[in-house]
Amino acid sequence: MATIADVAKLTGLSRSTVSRVINHYPHVSEEKIRLVRDAMEQLNYYPNASAQKLRNQKTDTIAVLVPLLTNPFFAYLLEGIDSVATKYNLQLLVCQTKHDREKEWKFLSLLKTKQVDGVILTAIENEWDKLTEFIEDGPIVLCNEYEKNAHVPTVGLDQVYGGYIGTKHLIEKGHQHIAHCRGRMISELSSDREAGFRKALNEHGLAVRKEWMFGDVSDIEGGKRAVREILAMKERPTAVFTGSDQAAAGMISEAKRHGLRIPEDLAVLGFDDQQIATITDPPLTTIKQPIEEIGQKAMELMIDIIIYKKDVKAPKIRLPFKLIERGST
Amino acid sequence: MATIADVAKLTGLSRSTVSRVINHYPHVSEEKIRLVRDAMEQLNYYPNASAQKLRNQKTDTIAVLVPLLTNPFFAYLLEGIDSVATKYNLQLLVCQTKHDREKEWKFLSLLKTKQVDGVILTAIENEWDKLTEFIEDGPIVLCNEYEKNAHVPTVGLDQVYGGYIGTKHLIEKGHQHIAHCRGRMISELSSDREAGFRKALNEHGLAVRKEWMFGDVSDIEGGKRAVREILAMKERPTAVFTGSDQAAAGMISEAKRHGLRIPEDLAVLGFDDQQIATITDPPLTTIKQPIEEIGQKAMELMIDIIIYKKDVKAPKIRLPFKLIERGST
DNA sequence: ACTGAAATTGAAATCGATTTCAAATTCTCA
DNA sequence: TGAGAATTTGAAATCGATTTCAATTTCAGT
Numbered sequence: 147m148a149t150i151a152d153v154a155k156l157t158g159l160s161r162s163t164v165s166r167v168i169n170h171y172p173h174v175s176e177e178k179i180r181l182v183r184d185a186m187e188q189l190n191y192y193p194n195a196s197a198q199k200l201r202n203q204k205t206d207t208i209a210v211l212v213p214l215l216t217n218p219f220f221a222y223l224l225e226g227i228d229s230v231a232t233k234y235n236l237q238l239l240v241c242q243t244k245h246d247r248e249k250e251w252k253f254l255s256l257l258k259t260k261q262v263d264g265v266i267l268t269a270i271e272n273e274w275d276k277l278t279e280f281i282e283d284g285p286i287v288l289c290n291e292y293e294k295n296a297h298v299p300t301v302g303l304d305q306v307y308g309g310y311i312g313t314k315h316l317i318e319k320g321h322q323h324i325a326h327c328r329g330r331m332i333s334e335l336s337s338d339r340e341a342g343f344r345k346a347l348n349e350h351g352l353a354v355r356k357e358w359m360f361g362d363v364s365d366i367e368g369g370k371r372a373v374r375e376i377l378a379m380k381e382r383p384t385a386v387f388t389g390s391d392q393a394a395a396g397m398i399s400e401a402k403r404h405g406l407r408i409p410e411d412l413a414v415l416g417f418d419d420q421q422i423a424t425i426t427d428p429p430l431t432t433i434k435q436p437i438e439e440i441g442q443k444a445m446e447l448m449i450d451i452i453i454y455k456k457d458v459k460a461p462k463i464r465l466p467f468k469l470i471e472r473g474s475t
Numbered sequence: 476m477a478t479i480a481d482v483a484k485l486t487g488l489s490r491s492t493v494s495r496v497i498n499h500y501p502h503v504s505e506e507k508i509r510l511v512r513d514a515m516e517q518l519n520y521y522p523n524a525s526a527q528k529l530r531n532q533k534t535d536t537i538a539v540l541v542p543l544l545t546n547p548f549f550a551y552l553l554e555g556i557d558s559v560a561t562k563y564n565l566q567l568l569v570c571q572t573k574h575d576r577e578k579e580w581k582f583l584s585l586l587k588t589k590q591v592d593g594v595i596l597t598a599i600e601n602e603w604d605k606l607t608e609f610i611e612d613g614p615i616v617l618c619n620e621y622e623k624n625a626h627v628p629t630v631g632l633d634q635v636y637g638g639y640i641g642t643k644h645l646i647e648k649g650h651q652h653i654a655h656c657r658g659r660m661i662s663e664l665s666s667d668r669e670a671g672f673r674k675a676l677n678e679h680g681l682a683v684r685k686e687w688m689f690g691d692v693s694d695i696e697g698g699k700r701a702v703r704e705i706l707a708m709k710e711r712p713t714a715v716f717t718g719s720d721q722a723a724a725g726m727i728s729e730a731k732r733h734g735l736r737i738p739e740d741l742a743v744l745g746f747d748d749q750q751i752a753t754i755t756d757p758p759l760t761t762i763k764q765p766i767e768e769i770g771q772k773a774m775e776l777m778i779d780i781i782i783y784k785k786d787v788k789a790p791k792i793r794l795p796f797k798l799i800e801r802g803s804t
Numbered sequence: 805a806c807t808g809a810a811a812t813t814g815a816a817a818t819c820g821a822t823t824t825c826a827a828a829t830t831c832t833c834a
Numbered sequence: 835t836g837a838g839a840a841t842t843t844g845a846a847a848t849c850g851a852t853t854t855c856a857a858t859t860t861c862a863g864t
Contacts, residue, residue, distance in 0.1 A: 149820055150821060163842085173841055174843085178842085197822090198536065199528075221544050224544050239536075239567070240569040241567075422754075426754065493842095529821085672855095833838095
C-alpha cells in the first residue's frame with residue numbers, strides 16, 4: 147500500500163505538500179499540484195482513513211441504534227436518517243440492539259472510544275439515568291422514542307394526542323367496547339399513547355377494561371396472538387386500537403381467518419401508515435406518522451451539532467400527524 | 476480525554492505495560508494489572524479506536540451494500556449478516572446504494588482507504604469488470620445477487636431452478652396463460668429466474684407472451700402497477716409468477732380492488748416467503764428463500780477470510796429452497 | 805550457590821496522516 | 835531599488851495506540 151511518504155518521495159516533495167494537495171489547500175503551485183496528482187495516480191494512492199481519523203480527531207461516522215432491523219418502521223426511520231447522512235458524507239454504523247440493555251450500552255460506548263462522532267437513538271432500553279453518563283462523550287439525539295427528562299435533542303410526535311384522536315375516531319364510529327394493543331411496557335412513547343387512549347375513553351364515560359389491554363404487541367405475529375386471545379373471551383371488544391400497522395395487519399388476517407368481518411365484527415385501527423396498510427383487506431385506517439421526516443430531522447440536528455457546531459440545546463421537536471381513514475374502521 | 480500516556484503516568488509504569496494490560500497479555504504481574512485497572516477507572520480511560528485501527532491495520536468493520544433499506548428482503552438479509560457479525564464483534568457499516576452506480580463505486584472505495592476490512596455486496600449495479608479492481612483492496616463477498624464470472628465467494632440460490640419449479644407449479648394447477656414479473660433488467664438473478672420460467676413454459680409447449688413479461692417489479696407499488704396493465708389487456712393471463720412477495724401482495728390487493736377473485740380469476744405466486752405472505756387474503760403461495768441464512772453464510776465466509784485467514788477461494792454456495800403452497804394459486 | 809530459563813518491564817520505533825513554525829522565494833508598490 | 839507582504843515549501847511535532855528489542859529480575863533445579 148502506498149502511503150503519503152511514497153508519494154512525497156516519488157515527487158521529491160515533502161509530505162506536507164502532498165497533504166496540502168490532498169486537502170485542496172491554497173498556496174500550492176499549479177506545477178506541484180500536477181506533480182502530486184500524477185504521482186498519486188501512478189502509485190494508486192488513497193489516504194488511510196484511520197490515520198486521518200486519528201489526526202483529525204473525528205470519524206465522520208454516526209452510530210444509529212435500532213431495536214430491530216426487520217421492523218419496517220425502523221427501516222423507514224433509517225431511510226430518513228440515511229438520506230440526510232448521505233448529503234453530508236457521513237457514514238452510518240447501524241447497530242441492532244434486539245432490545246438488549248447490554249447491547250445498547252456497548253453501542254453507546256462507541257462514543258467513549260471515539261469510534262463515532264455521535265449516536266442517534268431510536269429506542270431506549272436502559273433507564274435513562276444510566277445513559278446520561280454518555281452525554282459528555284459525544285452528542286446523542288433521540289428520535290421516535292423519547293424520555294421526558296432527557297436533556298438531549300429529541301424528535302418525535304405528541305403520542306398522547308395520537309392515542310387520543312385514534313381512540314376518539316373509534317368512539318365516533320359508535321364503538322363502546324374498545325381494546326388497545328400497545329408496544330413495550332418500558333416505552334414512554336407507548337405509555338403516552340395509552341394515556342391518550344384512556345383519556346378519550348374517560349371523556350366519553352367509557353371504562354378501561356384491563357383484559358382488553360394488550361402489551362408488547364409490535365409485529366404481525368403479535369397482532370395474531372392478540373386476536374386469538376380476544377376470540378377466547380366471553381365478552382369481546384368491537385374495536386381495537388393498535389400501535390402499529392404490522393400488528394393491525396396481523397389482527398385483520400387472523401380475525402378473518404376465524405370468520406370475523408372487518409370492520410363489522412371487529413374494527414381495527416393501525417398506526418404509522420406503512421405500505422402494508424394499503425394491502426390488507428379491507429385496507430387499514432391508520433394514523434400516519436411522518437417516519438422518514440422524523441429520521442431526517444434527527445440527523446439534521448446531529449449535523450447542526452457536529453458539523454456546524456451549533457449549540458442546539460435540547461429541543462423537543464414534535465412533528466404533525468393525521469388520521470387516514472380507509473376501510474378497517 | 477485520557478490517553479494511554481496519562482494512565483502510564485498515573486501508575487508510574489510505561490505505556491507498554493498499560494497496553495499489555497488492556498490487551499490481556501501474559502507476563503504482567505497481578506500487582507501492576509490491578510494498578511493499571513484502577514488508574515484506567517479513575518481516569519475514565521477508554522482506548523482510542525482510531526489509534527488502534529491505525530496501529531493494528533484493521534478496522535473490525537465490514538461494509539454491507541444494499542440497494543434499498545426499506546425493502547424487507549434486504550432487511551432480513553441484513554439481519555442474517557448482523558447476527559453473525561455480532562458474534563464476532565464486527566461492526567457493520569450499512570451503505571445504501573439506491574441502485575446508483577456511483578454510490579456503489581464510492582462505497583467500494585472504502586476498501587481502498589482501509590476504512591473497512593471487507594465488503595458484502597447484496598446487489599450489483601456496475602458492470603462486474605469495472606468492479607474487479609477492488610478485489611485486490613480487500614475481500615468482497617457476494618450474496619443474493621451473483622455474477623457468473625466473478626471470482627469471489629458467492630452465496631445464493633439456483634434461481635433458474637427456482638423460476639422453473641414456480642412456473643411448473645402454476646402449469647400443474649392447469650394454467651396455460653402465465654405472466655411473469657421480474658426484478659431489474661440488469662440483474663443476473665432475475666434473468667436466471669426468467670430463464671427458468673421460459674424453460675418450464677417451453678417444456679410444456681406453452682408460448683412466452685412478451686406483453687406478459689413485466690420488468691422492474693420489486694415492491695407493492697410495482698405489483699399494483701402490473702395488475703393495472705393486465706386489466707387493460709384484451710387477453711389476460713390467468714396466473715402470474717412474481718419475483719417477490721411484496722410485489723405479489725400488491726398484485727392481490729389491486730386485483731381484488733378491481734373485482735378479480737384470487738386465485739380463480741388470477742393466480743399469484745410470490746417469492747421469498749416473507750411475513751407479508753401470511754397476511755394477504757388469500758395467503759400467498761410462494762417460494763421460500765432462506766434469506767437470513769444467505770446473509771449468515773455470506774458473513775461466515777467473510778469471517779473465514781478476515782479472521783481465520785482461510786484461503787476460501789471463490790466458492791459458489793447454493794442454498795436450498797422450497798415451494799410453500801397457501802391459497803393464492 | 806549457581807545456571808539457564810522464564811517472567812517482568814520500559815525505551816523507542818511504528819502505523820499514516822495533518823499542522824505548526826519557520827525559512828526561502830516571489831511579488832507589490834512607493 | 836528596496837521594504838514589506840504574500841506565496842511556496844519543508845522539518846518536525848503530533849494524534850494515541852502497539853510491538854520489538856533488550857535489560858533486569860525472579861524462578862527452578864541441581
